[in-house]
Amino acid sequence: MKILVTGTAGFIGSHVAMRLLARGDEVIGLDNLNDYYDVTLKQARLERFRHDPRYVHVHADLADRDAIADVFARHRPQRVVHLAAQAGVRYAAENPHVYVSSNVTGFLHVIEGCRTHAVEHLVFASTSSVYGANRAMPFSEHQSAEHPLTLYAATKKANEQMAHSYAHLYGTPSTGLRFFTVYGPWGRPDMALFLFTRAILQGEPIKVFNHGRHRRSFTYIDDIVEGVIRCLDRPPTIDSTWDGKAPDPSSSGVAPFRLFNIGNERPVELLAYIRRLEQCLGREAIMDMLPLQPGDVPDTEADVSELRHAVGYAPQVGVEEGVERFVRWYRDYHGV
Structure with a gap:
């Protein structure tokens, strides 16, 4: 297949692109290589596959309506994996306009391209952060997610609702994936594992919020990629089991639309995560114990x-x- 993957210089996007190329698909990769974090790392990810003859790279911004329209018109992808977005939950508090421009307006441009060119299936990244104030564990797609606690989560919830409306109005099959905490090689430098590793090796303290007592469904990148591609290969259909009385947030009786959690069912306490990192590094962490951050769960x-x-x-x-x-x-990678 010919597949458009947005965010191919990103952590998850680069891994997805490599897996698709390895199985013989053609990949149109789109990324604007913004400087939210180290551009050198983004370029190094791309270098792993950008010279593959079945890969075409497009340098463009999601917010550029004409550029995104041109990508669809020029390359005519059969399916789309939309992973590009302004990342970082806490960064949204400082730069709200950037988030709306990339995560909402940019999403509109992508889904419009899917509609205009009859794309067979759109798989897009949502987040477990949409569960927000929900305290029922484990988080299930069948639960309400109407109270996000951050702007980042709110933009992703908006994506889910936009995708459902397009699936209903235009028949654009869409699957939203609510990612839980993803980690692994080539990860983002602003995420905990990267920050902790760098600090421990440099003998600097690490910030441990909620005194390390919170638990996360840490999910390894290869497992995430496997789930993304399995979903891509199975476009949703209208759920005929819906009775019209109590809509299920995870599916739809009027549209080819699905929402899935994608993560690891065995949550790990943050302190245990840090202890395992100490074992692998052969060094102890200097921990600065702090309260839970605003907006965090x-x-x-x-x-x-x-x-x-x-x-x-x-x-x-x-x-x-x-x-x-x-x-x-x-x-x-860092030669240390």
Whole structure:
């Protein structure tokens, strides 16, 4: 297939592009290489596959309506994996306009391209952050997600609703994936594992929020990619089981639309995560214990039973192995 992957210089996007190329697909990669974090890292990710003859790279901004329209008109992708967005939950408090421009306006431009060119399936990134103030564990797609606690989460919730409306009005099959905490080689420098590793190796303290007591569904990147591609290969249809009385947030009786959690069902306490990192690095962390950050949630736990039932999703890599793989990559990439 010919597949458009947005955010191919990003953490998840680069891994997805490589997997698609490895199985023989053509990939149109789109990224604006913004400077939210180290552009050198983004370029290094791209170098792993940008010379593949089945890969075409487009340097463009999601907010540029004409540029995105041109990508669809010129390359006519059959399916789309939309992973590009302004990342970082906390950065949104300082730069709200950037988030709306990229995550809402940019999403509109992508889904308009899908509508105009009859794309077979749009798979897009949402987030577990949409569960916000929800305290029922584990988080399930069947629960309400109407009270996000951050602007970032609100933009992703808007994406879900926009995708459903397009699926209903125009028949554009769409699948939203609510990512839980993703980690692994080539990860983002602003995420905990990267920050902790750098600080520990430099003998600097690490900030441990909520005194390390919160739990997260840490999910290794290879498991995420496997789930994304399995979903891409199975466009949704209208859910005929809907009775019209109590709409299920995870599906729709009037549109080819689905929402799935994608994560690891075995949450790990942050302190245990740090302890495993210390073992792999052979050094102890200096921990600055701090209270929970505003807008953060104490715990996340993914119920992935729907994704398992739909596509056979089954995460294979636990934290013990995943953190070790990240440390090996970090040492090699940075020469430390």
